Amino acid sequence: xxxxxxxxxxxxxxxxxxxxxxxxxxxxxxxxxxxxxxxxxxxxxxxxxxxxxxxxxxxxxxxxxxxxxxxxxxxxxxxxxxxxxxxxxxxxxxxxxxxxxxxxxxxxxxxxxxxxxxxxxxxxxxxxxxxxxxxxxxxxxxxxxxxxxxxxxxxxxxxxxxxxxxxxxxxxxxxxxxxxxxxxxxxxxxxxxxxxxxxxxxxxxxxxxxxxxxxxxxxxxxxxxxxxxxxxxxxxxxxxxxxxxxxxxxxxxxxxxxxxxxxxxxxxxxxxxxxxxxxxxxxxxxxxxxxxxxxxxxx
Amino acid sequence: xxxxxxxxxxxxxxxxxxxxxxxxxxxxxxxxxxxxxxxxxxxxxxxxxxxxxxxxxxxxxxxxxxxxxxxxxxxxxxxxxxxxxxxxxxxxxxxxxxxxxxxxxxxxxxxxxxxxxxxxxxxxxxxxxxxxxxxxxxxxxxxxxxxxxxxxxxxxxxxxxxxxxxxxxxxxxxxxxxxxxxxxxxxxxxxxxxxxxxxxxxxxxxxxxxxxxxxxxxxxxxxxxxxxxxxxxxxxxxxxxxxxxxxxxxxxxxxxxxxxxxxxxxxxxxxxxxxxxxxxxxxxxxxxxxxxxxxxxxxxxxxxxxxxxxxxxxxxxxxxxxxxxxxxxxxxxxxxxxxxxxxxxxxxxxxxxxxxxxxxxxxxxxxxxxxxxxxxxxxxxxxxxxxxxxxxxxxxxxxxxxxxxxxxxxxxxxxxxxxxxxxxxxxxxxxxxxxxxxxxxxxxxxxxxxxxxxxxxxxxxxxxxxxxxxxxxxxxxxxxxxxxxxxxxxxxxxxxxxxxxxxxxxxxxxxxxxxxxxxxxxxxxxxxxxxxxxxxxxxxxxxxxxxxxxxxxxxxxxxxxxxxxxxxxxxxxxxxxxxxxxxxxxxxxx
Numbered sequence: 001x002x003x004x005x006x007x008x009x010x011x012x013x014x015x016x017x018x019x020x021x022x023x024x025x026x027x028x029x030x031x032x033x034x035x036x037x038x039x040x041x042x043x044x045x046x047x048x049x050x051x052x053x054x055x056x057x058x059x060x061x062x063x064x065x066x067x068x069x070x071x072x073x074x075x076x077x078x079x080x081x082x083x084x085x086x087x088x089x090x091x092x093x094x095x096x097x098x099x100x101x102x103x104x105x106x107x108x109x110x111x112x113x114x115x116x117x118x119x120x121x122x123x124x125x126x127x128x129x130x131x132x133x134x135x136x137x138x139x140x141x142x143x144x145x146x147x148x149x150x151x152x153x154x155x156x157x158x159x160x161x162x163x164x165x166x167x168x169x170x171x172x173x174x175x176x177x178x179x180x181x182x183x184x185x186x187x188x189x190x191x192x193x194x195x196x197x198x199x200x201x202x203x204x205x206x207x208x209x210x211x212x213x214x215x216x217x218x219x220x221x222x223x224x225x226x227x228x229x230x231x232x233x234x235x236x237x238x239x240x241x242x243x244x245x246x247x248x249x250x251x252x253x254x255x256x257x258x259x260x261x262x263x264x265x266x267x268x269x270x271x272x273x274x275x276x277x278x279x280x281x282x283x284x285x286x287x288x289x290x291x292x293x294x295x296x297x298x299x
Numbered sequence: 300x301x302x303x304x305x306x307x308x309x310x311x312x313x314x315x316x317x318x319x320x321x322x323x324x325x326x327x328x329x330x331x332x333x334x335x336x337x338x339x340x341x342x343x344x345x346x347x348x349x350x351x352x353x354x355x356x357x358x359x360x361x362x363x364x365x366x367x368x369x370x371x372x373x374x375x376x377x378x379x380x381x382x383x384x385x386x387x388x389x390x391x392x393x394x395x396x397x398x399x400x401x402x403x404x405x406x407x408x409x410x411x412x413x414x415x416x417x418x419x420x421x422x423x424x425x426x427x428x429x430x431x432x433x434x435x436x437x438x439x440x441x442x443x444x445x446x447x448x449x450x451x452x453x454x455x456x457x458x459x460x461x462x463x464x465x466x467x468x469x470x471x472x473x474x475x476x477x478x479x480x481x482x483x484x485x486x487x488x489x490x491x492x493x494x495x496x497x498x499x500x501x502x503x504x505x506x507x508x509x510x511x512x513x514x515x516x517x518x519x520x521x522x523x524x525x526x527x528x529x530x531x532x533x534x535x536x537x538x539x540x541x542x543x544x545x546x547x548x549x550x551x552x553x554x555x556x557x558x559x560x561x562x563x564x565x566x567x568x569x570x571x572x573x574x575x576x577x578x579x580x581x582x583x584x585x586x587x588x589x590x591x592x593x594x595x596x597x598x599x600x601x602x603x604x605x606x607x608x609x610x611x612x613x614x615x616x617x618x619x620x621x622x623x624x625x626x627x628x629x630x631x632x633x634x635x636x637x638x639x640x641x642x643x644x645x646x647x648x649x650x651x652x653x654x655x656x657x658x659x660x661x662x663x664x665x666x667x668x669x670x671x672x673x674x675x676x677x678x679x680x681x682x683x684x685x686x687x688x689x690x691x692x693x694x695x696x697x698x699x700x701x702x703x704x705x706x707x708x709x710x711x712x713x714x715x716x717x718x719x720x721x722x723x724x725x726x727x728x729x730x731x732x733x734x735x736x737x738x739x740x741x742x743x744x745x746x747x748x749x750x751x752x753x754x755x756x757x758x759x760x761x762x763x764x765x766x767x768x769x770x771x772x773x774x775x776x777x778x779x780x781x782x783x784x785x786x787x788x789x790x791x792x793x794x795x796x797x798x799x800x801x802x803x804x805x806x807x808x809x810x811x812x813x814x815x816x817x818x819x820x821x822x823x824x825x826x827x828x829x830x831x832x833x834x835x836x837x838x839x840x841x842x843x844x845x846x847x848x849x850x851x852x853x854x855x856x857x858x859x860x861x862x863x864x865x866x867x868x869x870x871x872x873x874x875x876x877x878x879x880x881x882x883x884x885x886x887x888x889x
Contacts, residue, residue, distance in 0.1 A: 033341075040344045129355075129356040134349040138343065157345075159343060160341060176359060186411075187412075189410055189412070189414075192412070192490075193411070193412060216341060216342040219342065227350055
């Protein structure tokens, strides 16, 4: 050991640092809404909040069965439901649970219709003069009803939202809002100023479905902007709304997005045998490297 | 040695390369910002967005609500004859309207229904101004009428009646204009959830004001016929106005004939909308003519009459001014010295619009106002900051009977190379150059101290450590004279110089430099230009001259750095130590 010359120790330290950096690099992603994305457009900070109110991740519709007083949160939904999932989701709502869906792409309409909801999302260039940033698509929304979830909030800052059609409005824009039809960022003659619903709810059986026209309030960059305290307040209220905890749909929500190395890591984490083999291989690798360094050092 | 040198060269080259790369960005050191890649189809990174105050949007609707109520407030005071209060309210109306103008531009709503509201509001403001002016004049006429009745001046009373007639027509036209705004203005207000009740009521008040003026004028006309004593007037003015409908830059011909005794060269005064427009002289036949070019005349009906000596009046005639649409062009901005050249033209059908103000909007905000020339063209140079810009030209007719117009938007991308060198930029470049120069200088000095650099002393090549000349005799011949002298002689010369030097510190320095040159050259010591006396002593440990050199160094430091100037005795001691050192040095050489 003492024969290993200092510069080999330095080389070893540099190598270890590089390995740590590479490991960190491969444990993150830049996928939109991904919980593994620590950048501004990821939801890593939101998932940090989810752990406190005993939030769980939903990877299979089977987890919905038998739940009561729970809430299913789908952020930026994608894809359609299978017949089995449709059945389970409907049963989940009928059992007095609630579903909250946040979407601005219109993908959520398939899930809404599958659950028998009349609520719909209309994607569009919603722009407003009531905003906190010099970007018309950063729209301020204000509480419009007595729903406890939004009651008392001053305002919520949205980021390229869609519009919710139907249901009981909970959050709405000011009258100085328009759909920017030509996308020029300005209010033109053919574009009409009017109020638009940003969040609405609908009773379905014993349950309630809530639709928010912008999943961006869950991303790291929008979770707690300095100019808009309402965002974090709304997110915390959503997480605390269900007495028996919140479930985040990782199967149909983009928060479960993962790529390459993360997929591999998650697969390893999810399978005991693979995890054991990986640990063994890692230990062997460390020993091999150590021996190689020692050998070089001795010579 | 060679590998170390190669390493230094490579590192130096890399450092120079990095410095060069940094220098390229010295004037725009923005390497990354959140706005750089801060947008995806789903959202924009708020960290990269500029925060704005939302006060303006919050002010917009209350301001528009105030503007809907303002005409009613002005008119209530007019109806009850409180013209001073009406003027005060009108001033406030004007200020509020100006605030809306600013808000519409700042909120980038110059092409929206808010802009429509703003334009209609501006028109309401103009109508209110005209209404107040007309009622003020009506009030003056009322006072004059009493005075002229008292003085039994039928000619003056006739003049007042004529002017009253013109004012009646004018306020009736104003009411028509105001009514034409009613439906779109109400709709715009209701669309924005504003209360339009007071605005609706203002129309009733306006009608009441006009009705009152008309009744008053009817009475005045009737009383003129009964009170005014017809006096035989030997003069008569016949008047003709053509054409009856005119447009911007048309010429309205107001002509007539004065009949009566001696009408040659008589002065005829022509009144338009009860205001004196001009006076002309009759020709030899009693005819007169005035050609009025239509420029700042508002759209709508206008009245004309003529008087002679204030006692003979023509009939009242009228003409109508129609609005012409305009076309505003904007050429692609061209980079020129000092900025970008902005040019275009403003035209109405078949005619240029001259002397009109064209606003240049840079990214939605008014950047410059340019006045068109006689040919309707406009041109100016504006400076543009680095970035993407949208430029438009907007024409808003104030009092001209022309429609508003707007040019197409032009997109300009200004790169840092396009922006003329400014003082701050020049300063940053200069700073960058100085920084690089200082760094390079520092690197050079450092490298100069590095080991391995060949010493330039002639002894390096000519003498080896054991004193053997390594150069061939012919080369030695070419060595300068002082180098070929023996150490003893040169040391003697140095000592003489030392003794001649009156300043003890400088003298000590002379001997030290001599020894440093000799010792570093002979023994190839590093840092020949910066080695200290102590370092030299340490390097000489074990050599014959070590002991005298150590003594020399001690005295040297004392002489050089002590606060007290060394005396002669000290100087002698140093000279002795120097001689002993050079003696031993020469002994070691041989």
